[in-house]
Amino acid sequence: MAQSDDTCKRSTCSKPRQGGTGQYSAFCSTECGLKHEHVKADARDARRDAERGSRDRHNPRRF
Numbered sequence: 699m700a701q702s703d704d705t706c707k708r709s710t711c712s713k714p715r716q717g718g719t720g721q722y723s724a725f726c727s728t729e730c731g732l733k734h735e736h737v738k739a740d741a742r743d744a745r746r747d748a749e750r751g752s753r754d755r756h757n758p759r760r761f
Contacts, residue, residue, distance in 0.1 A: 708734045 706713050706726040713726035722731030 706730055 704714055705711075706715055707724040708726075708730045711726055711730050713730075715724060716726055717723055722728045725731040725734065
């Protein structure tokens, strides 16, 4: 879903951006910016865990 330049960067939010020059200026609020960061971090962690799991199944460690 394409969003206009004046709406919140978070894909599930359609409120207007708060503007300004701060870290979360692309979002409607600091809360939305933080939620966006947490979702990205969770996705990154899940991808990393899946890659590790795949690698571990193909190269099991011997103890």
